[in-house]
Amino acid sequence: MYEEGLETLKREGLLRSISDRDSPQGRVVRVRGGEFINFSSNDYLGLCNHDSVRKAAVRALEEYGTGSGASRLLSGGSTLHRRLERLVSRLKATEASILFGSGYAANTGVIPAIAGGDTTIFSDELNHASLIDGCRLSRAGTVIYRHGDMDHLDGLLRRECRGRPLIVTDSVFSMDGDIAPLTDLRRLALSYSALLYIDDAHGTGVLGRGRGALAHFGISPEPFMIQMGTLSKAAGSYGAFVAADGGVIKWLTNTARTLVYSTALPAHLVAASLEAVEIILNDTSLVERLWDNRDRLVSGLHSIGVDTGRSETPIVPVLLEETGSAVRLSEFLLDRGIYAPAIRKPTVRIPRLRLTVTAAHTEEDIGLLVRSLKEARDCGLF
Ligand SMILES: Cc1ncc(COP(=O)(O)O)c(C=O)c1O
CATH class of the missing domain: 3.90.1150.10 (Aspartate Aminotransferase, domain 1)
Known part of the structure; x- marks a missing residue:
């Protein structure tokens, strides 16, 4: 065929x-x-096979078994999930955070949850496939801006916005290794009252002494910013998180379909991530x-x-x-x-x-x- x-x-x-x-x-x-x-x-960071990370996973495997057996909203979560969310909020300096099964699931779940028919998404042309698919799954119109070109984005925000603007960007572009101009993106988001969604998959554990792209630029998270990060890259484990204001996280917990309708991460992977994030924070x-x-x-x-x-x-x-x-x-x-x-x-x-x-x-x-x-x-x- x-x-x-x-x-x-x-x-x-x-x-x-x-x-x-x-x-x-x-x-x-x-x-x-x-x-x-x-x-x-x-x-x-070489954490995929790091001694203390592996041991943490093994301990949790003994305690919690292999699978999580249900969505987080049913019985899939554990106290480890909650602990990791608190730790991630510390890493990202946000009020709250929520775990997702993967970075792909986070992007394809969160973007449709925050961008409805009354939203216009502005997306960098080199964004990761999962961000592109998240935009496609939403009911919002999507406008593509030239890679890292803030003048182009500014013009598009002025001319093409049909409703609430949402700017979506990788922090580190996964195939070229360059960093998004987050200081300018923050300024544009502020002047057009836009939400700013940052995929920090390759920045978390790498930039800003491990804390990620916002820390790299010395930017403190603000209520209009949503940071996504993966636990599968520098953290050497699996899964992803979204870190933002408490209200945003509550909304995602109720509306992000890849969270609500998908089985929670197994506890041993969460335990591995907990240990990895501790390492990133403390060493x-x-x-x-x-x-x-x-x-x-x-x-x-x-x-x-x-x-x-x-x-x-x-x-x-x-x-x-x-x-x-x-x-x-x-x-x-x-x-x-x-x-x-x-x-x-x-x-x-x-x-x-x-x-x-x-x-x-x-x-x-x-x-x-x-x-x-x-x-x-x-x-x-x-
Ligand atoms: C920028 C970016 N976002 C999201 C993802 C997806 O993350 P995951 O592999 O956890 O699904 C990747 C991974 O390849 C990525 O490079």
Whole structure:
């Protein structure tokens, strides 16, 4: 039934397949029958397989069992869920927060809950797919503004708003690693009385000494701001949260369909997140190591003339001219013990390797990556 579509994907070099891991997530992974230094995960702080995080999950597994068995509004929640929400509110400096099953579920549940037919959404053109789908699921009209272009957004807010405005943005753009101009977004939100929804999936645990993008800019949360963050990236666990004013959280608890009609996170994942967020709040050494590694990687790449685009974070793209060279470069690195899969359409317009560096990488790992890319460049691979 789908043969023709699959054939087309194959012909265009866009057919994707899944490579399963045979090891924990981490600095080194066993995949495709070999062991590789991993530059492809969002495990920024190396917490996916961290001793105390794993132990916290095991303890909760013994105490609470495997599944949560129901939606949060029935019997799915536990005291751990509540504790994590309090801790997240501390991390994000908000009055309240609520957990969701995943970042995808949060975005596709929250946006329709806060944007009805009387809302106009203003969405950055490079927002994550889950934000785009959240906008599509809502009954609001959506206006797309050019990536990070505040003049464009200003003009659109002035001309295109048909009701209550809602501005939606990633804090760190997941494929380019640049940071949204939140100071300007706050100013525009204030001057047009807009809500500002910030997806801090890649900022939480990374920016602002781990507290996220608002802290990075020195902005205190205000009632018109809603922060979403994931527990699956720097926190090394699974799930997501939304942090905002108490009234907003109460509204979401009653109206976000992906919360109301979906089974709660299992308690052991919540326990892992609790431990991870405690680490992020109390020990900044991992975040410091992450940024040292990020700086080491980027200066290494620049020293060999690699263009890292707009990257300002541990997400570092190597932009390439065509899909074929992205795939060939990824295979070349695999031969040298490095795992960095190619990213192509429809995820991105410009094919690339999306390198992510973590606190767990060593100087040698980064040196190997830079040397291998230099070799690939000298061979004319990109
Ligand atoms: C910016 C952004 N938002 C949301 C998500 C979705 O989060 P999750 O993987 O927890 O569903 C991702 C993850 O890939 C992301 O990069």
